[in-house]
Amino acid sequence: MVGQVTTHLGIDIGGMSLKAHLIDRTGKIYRSATVPTVADWSNSEFLNGITEILKQFSDESYTSVGVGTPGPVDFEKGFILRSANLKNLDNCPVVPHIQSLTSVPVYFNNDANCASLGEYYFGAGKGSEDLIVLTLGTGLGVGWVHKGKLYNGHLGNGMEAGHQTIVLNGALCGCGSRGCAEAYFSTRGLLGRYREKTGKDLTNAKDFFDLVRSKDVPAVETLEFATEVLAHLLKNLVHSINPDRIVLVGGLTNSSDLYLDRLKHILKENAFPVLWEHLRLEVSSVGAGILGAAALGFKEEV
């Protein structure tokens, strides 16, 4: 038991596991739990997993539950519409399920939004008035914290900006459209574009970046083009949102020494000076998705 401190439970729905942290407003973690996920889980098996992770906090008196999940959700109903990693989920009522197990308020949002909120409260986004966070991982997620609040848009699917078209009629994206930023600067995108050039299947981003470090020409070219695409996504976001800070997070930032300088250079060459001259562009190593999920409940406090 934590005692008198007000705490919030955050749950992150990942491709490999459900993870949870019990935290206070400062981000201090009091307890953590993990439940492995199975790729072909049905709705009910998935909800059983949620029940199981909640049980591990049954003797705690948290004041809210926040859930972060990949890919499109219905905010009004609290449903996961579908998931790239848990392919059998279909209109899964995750919030109603949790609400049936607890009397405290339950919040949820997509994982990029949770990562953004985590950076805002505990990471490289502290103090930003208009913070944009890009999660560079398997896919490319984008979240926006506007004056301390997540921007969710009409019906709550505000930021799917990884699926901005940058290369008209370009590479096929997982979403079915062509030329999206995610089809280039994400693990799926980098490996897919590398496969097109070489016919070779790589299994993860580390292998790809190792090839770049060894000056493998197709890998270097793939990263160079993807960096150009990412820079123009940043340009588009800067020209639409005019943020004061952009933070890059996610697994692909472990290799940011290979592309960050060039990314900044292309952005500055292409965006209006008035829009980037006050902009800070940073890489964060925090990885604050679970903390951000818990922080979804902060708004209930005075």
Added chain:
Amino acid sequence: MVGQVTTHLGIDIGGMSLKAHLIDRTGKIYRSATVPTVADWSNSEFLNGITEILKQFSDESYTSVGVGTPGPVDFEKGFILRSANLKNLDNCPVVPHIQSLTSVPVYFNNDANCASLGEYYFGAGKGSEDLIVLTLGTGLGVGWVHKGKLYNGHLGNGMEAGHQTIVLNGALCGCGSRGCAEAYFSTRGLLGRYREKTGKDLTNAKDFFDLVRSKDVPAVETLEFATEVLAHLLKNLVHSINPDRIVLVGGLTNSSDLYLDRLKHILKENAFPVLWEHLRLEVSSVGAGILGAAALGFKEEV
């Protein structure tokens, strides 16, 4: 004299003239005035023109002045940084100048934002919670009215989304970058791309659309590609902002019968269904820029 009705003065800075309307909250126009502009006006000549148009309302007791202007502005200082139509303007202190002539609050914003506010209050944007307005004219402007308020972003240059990259390394845009939406779907863009195909200089958009109607192949192809670009700009905005309504305004909408159906079709093929299924996409014939400039002052009312 209008009498007891609360009125607002709106001034639009155009390439050909300064125009002003005195309106009330319903959009009723009580008096209008026009002062022709001269393309090579200096800062001081331009400010004299502003003085002249204000004089025509000297016997009215308006409660605010709103100014709409093309191009990048400094909101904090109230300066026009530069203007494509009045090329000699340079850091022009338009708001301080007006404020020296009147004791009422003075507001200003770019013309696309004013057009957006005009549509929100008086046009096809009425009742929208997240309204995006595209001004399709000489250039391509975008404004966003979020829950009844213009989104201005950090330092107030929130929406320059006509300069989103859609065609990476595509046609050179007036802004110096390549592949911006404006380099395709604007009068400048359509005529420029047509010139590249044919070597022919057209002088205005009407001549271009007349060629499309006469099935001139390069003109048809130019419009088809530009429509594809515009559809993907809409996709990008939909995937970033998730609006409930998009309204197209401006001179190029006079020929929307030539592209509107195809525009909608491409958008629906490429955007997430959850993002467009509740979206209304409309063309407005109102042309509410001056009204919107006046409406900048509405926020002062209870």
